[in-house]
Amino acid sequence: GKVLFAANADLERPPASTQKLLLELVMMDALAAGEVSLDDTIRVSAEASRINGSQVFLRAGEAMPLGEMLKAAMVASANDACVAIAEHLDGTEAGFVARMNAKARELGLKHTRVTNSYGLDTTPEGQRNVTTAREMAQIALALLRQYPEVLEVSSLRQTPFRDGTQTLHSTNKLLDRFPGMD
Numbered sequence: 001g002k003v004l005f006a007a008n009a010d011l012e013r014p015p016a017s018t019q020k021l022l023l024e025l026v027m028m029d030a031l032a033a034g035e036v037s038l039d040d041t042i043r044v045s046a047e048a049s050r051i052n053g054s055q056v057f058l059r060a061g062e063a064m065p066l067g068e069m070l071k072a073a074m075v076a077s078a079n080d081a082c083v084a085i086a087e088h089l090d091g092t093e094a095g096f097v098a099r100m101n102a103k104a105r106e107l108g109l110k111h112t113r114v115t116n117s118y119g120l121d122t123t124p125e126g127q128r129n130v131t132t133a134r135e136m137a138q139i140a141l142a143l144l145r146q147y148p149e150v151l152e153v154s155s156l157r158q159t160p161f162r163d164g165t166q167t168l169h170s171t172n173k174l175l176d177r178f179p180g181m182d
Contacts, residue, residue, distance in 0.1 A: 019119030038067035048083040082118035
């Protein structure tokens with residue numbers, strides 16, 4: 001939790017895919033509370049199947065365990081998997097977004113506002129996802145302090161997907177750059 005260097009740490013900016021850390025924190029809270037299980041089957045909605053940006057090309061009606069959806073979201077940064085997770089946890093993505101915003105407030109974050117579950121800005125100006133570097137670091141720290149096991153997934157360079165018929169490749173280009181990087 002010690003700040004080693006800061007530059008424009010409180011400047012509000014779009015988080016893009018780093019917002020998925022907040023999605024993961026909220027999902028891990030739901031797991032810890034017994035609301036869901038990684039073995040839960042998620043059926044992909046038509047809405048989730050149409051999400052743009054990074055994706056694993058989920059098909060409407062396709063079903064897979066929550067644990068696999070989490071891998072797609074955290075390793076391949078799959079926006080479609082994020083929406084499927086959000087809908088599974090709260091019925092609608094909007095309901096899950098409200099939970100993400102509530103978690104940000106619970107953490108004391110004053111500059112983090114979420115408009116979708118995956119971070120890509122698809123809404124009009126003024127309704128965008130926004131956070132700061134400092135607050136993103138606070139989200140990451142809370143996630144790792146409460147649920148260090150998330151590194152088992154997020155540190156993967158690649159992992160099998162869809163019963164081994166596909167391979168997910170990490171979008172994190174920093175992995176394996178130096179010893180201990182996770």
